[in-house]
Amino acid sequence: MAGFPILSLVTFLPVLGMIIIMFLKKEQALTIKYTTLLITGIQLVVAVVMLLNFNYNAQGVFQQSSFQFIEKFRWIQVPGVSWLGTVKIDYFLGVDGISMPMILLTAIVSFIATLSSWNIEKSIKGYFALFLLLDTGMMGVFVSLDFFLFYIFWELMLLPMYFLIGIWGGPRKEYAAIKFFIYTLFGSVFMLLVMIGLYFSAFETLADGTKVHTFNLLAMMDPSNFSANGILSPFNPSNLRFIAYIALFVGFAIKIPMFPFHTWLPDAHVEAPTPISVILAGVLLKMGTYGILRISYPIFPDITKQLMWWIALFGMINILYGAFVALAQKDFKKLIAYSSVSHMGYVLLGMASLTTAGISGAVFQMFNHGTITAMLFLIVGVIYDRAHTRGLDEFGGLAVQMPIYAGFVTVAFFAAIGLPSMSGFVSEALVFVGSFSVEGIRVLSILSSLGILLGAGYMLWTLQRVYLGKLNEKWANLKDLDVREYLMFVPLSIIVIFLGVYPSGMLNIMTTSVNTLVNLVNNGFAKVLF
């Protein structure tokens, strides 16, 4: 495997697909669809190949040597003069135990979302081209180890997403699309400023011994790479580092979305077409929490520790607020959207604990939420395709009419509630184990557990209103799932149940890296500073 640019392959494969689609004719709708399916299929295979070659004992996080599938090339180099240091940016990709699950998730969700895109009818060529571009953006974020590259991929997704919601969305699509765009850009411009600040603070020593400013994330994690008077240097007594942390956190929090920056999410979800909702909930939201784990935590461990209570607090607010609002929804899709807000709260809570259990739970929850919520949105999509409405009170007794569909619904709903033997249970349990064990946030953890109860409340109530009871005669002619829909639900259900029964399958991937991260945050900087 060594030397083969597998990460570039998995990242840029969709761009290749996009180029192929550009050369196809508008009328070749089916060819376009199969091309996309093939590309995302290959991407999935490549991701699985990566998993098979993955070294479970490699740390990653801050140590370049223990990252896997590394690709590092000089991308931009401009020799310096006295007033302008050498400009050097690397094309630097690598994977560790935290990004591996995300890569798998991206590949799986993209593949499923392609299947779910089958009945898109409007300008198919544009849709799939943008879809693939979005895929590249997502994958790129998870494999980048250079802040500049990370930022480019991060921003690369905005435009395709804007169009995918704006062109193929529902009645208020224009509003939802621009709201999504402006919110995210608002967050990312702050990220840009922090990125520049870090660039001017951190150095990297080149092979010939010269020190140059760098965007290399791993270099930024080592305090010895900071000069004493650097703007964001840990040795700089000013509170700029604190402000920068907050600014960066806001950038990520908007994407999660963390209360009070969540208001774009329900709009975007309700208006987006089903496959885009699947992508949005399945992958895009994870980028926020992934960014915090990959960038905020290891680069600013000192401040992370100061703020852990606040992160946990916002996690708790997310969990409870999301759940309460979900209870009040009359629109099926909006309910799922708010349940997402609630479930991402668990990720925040787990991360805030700074324990191995908590952060493993958080990363695992990111993966599980990705698969489970993808299923939930597909479930809504199935019903909406057939009935063209999503009102929770307009249905009833669908389980009679569509028994197989109802079966998958039950799996997804119970996984979302966190029933034992489903993947959601394990991750939520770990989150609570982690957060409860830390004295500082124990109260928040206890309060958050109310969210499970509320979650069961809105999920079961929905199950009852839509699927149980007497069949509403209006829907007596709804058909059950077809083969394509089977293909979407079966793999996801298998994953959800498999990881519920055998969670180590996923946890083993991340354990080493999560341990490293926890150690780094808890005492990494201390060694140098005190």
Added chain:
Amino acid sequence: MDVSNIIESLKLIKPEIAVSASLILVLIFDLIFHKDKKLIPYVALLGLFATGYFVIHQFGTTGFGFATKSTFKAFGMVTVDSFGTFFKLLILISAVLVLFFSSFSDEIKKTTDRLGEYYVLIFGMILGMFLMVSATDFLLIYLSMELLSLSSYVLAGFTKLRDRNSEASLKYVIYGSVSSGLMLFGISIIYGLTGSTNLYVINSLIQSPQINVLALSFALILVMAGMGFKISAAPFHFWTPDVYEGSPITITAFLSVASKAAGFGLLIRFIKTGFAAMTLNNGYWMLNPIFDWKLIIVILAILTMTLGNFSALWQNNLKRMLAYSSIAHAGYLLLGLAVFSNQGIAAILIYFFVYMLMNLGAFLIVMLIADKLGSEDVDDYDGLGYTSPFLGISLAVFLVSLTGLPPTAGFIGKLYIFSALIDAKMFVVAVIGVLNSVVSLYYYIRVLKHMYLVKPKIQPVEIIPGLSQKFLVLLLVVPVLFFGIYFSPIVELAKNCVVLLGF
């Protein structure tokens, strides 16, 4: 001033001589072949290429030309350095592009009988701009600005097709003459205070403690009015939307890029030559504390970009919207100046190069669409992205780049401006800057919304650009994308062109 000095100096202004020669050539050509105007653009193009040859040869050359007194031989009226040459190249490239735009433009085609004058006036503008970016004497500064202004006043109303052409021209004349009058007044005060019009001489004289600070500050603010007018910085920007909307698109494009570049070149050189005591080793300038340039420029910058962006939000006419957007961009560029360091100037040069590509590109597409649609109203763009995919995608690239999103070149420009600010620890200003770019997203994306998201009320017209038009568009789209991903060349170029001959 002796003859040998003049001859030596002439060697330094070869590009200017080439422009003048081309101007005369076009004029003569127009007189001889007054029946057939088709050849004139070719003659003009030839002239531009000849000029380009001399400009490129001038890279690396430094020197002072036309010293006023033999005792001050080193301090001439004209200063040739890489900084000025960079701006000359920028002006020249945009002139070449505008020349191609003109050959496609329907507006210009309708006035073929006056085509000779059109190109003569464009050469007049170029000459004015070339002199502006290398002038280090108030006399030449004023004259070159007037040369540029007078040519552009006429060009703004050149087509005389609609009322708004004449309106644009008249407004331009009125605003222009007021601001140049103010500037002249400021110059006369400075002359009264120092007894010299040469910036180098003024620089050394105003360091003396006897200088009247109040009078000097007053004079400098008046001079800023003149320069602020040229770069359309708030609060001297009121002419911009009307003139940009009323002028032929080719001229609007030229004004928005080249004229602004010349204004910035002049402003930067004026401040550096007139007020910098020295450049520190880390790139920061030591400015004469007699006048708080930093405060003035920061205020101007914030005012300019905020006003530009917020006014652009309400515009339906695309030319008008781009006019406000160009005001906002002047604000970002002023941010780069506000740092008063080589880093800031390098950022300005990078930004200008990128801005030239994306802004000219946007104007080109608007022109191609307006020629078919007869309208620049954003509501008429509904559904255009589907019927004219090539133009739609290209315009999308330019607008995204103007917003400053990666992976387009516009992002690189913004990156360097904000890097310069962060490096100078001007955090609050940087935050205001990035928030402004979030605001700008709304009106740029609004055009895309109309092209792709809004259902058209009537079947949109299909616009198929010709092969040469497509080629020209690609000539701008490809670099915008390429430099967004691989920007070493522009950084390298800008880094080498920061050299300003002075203190």
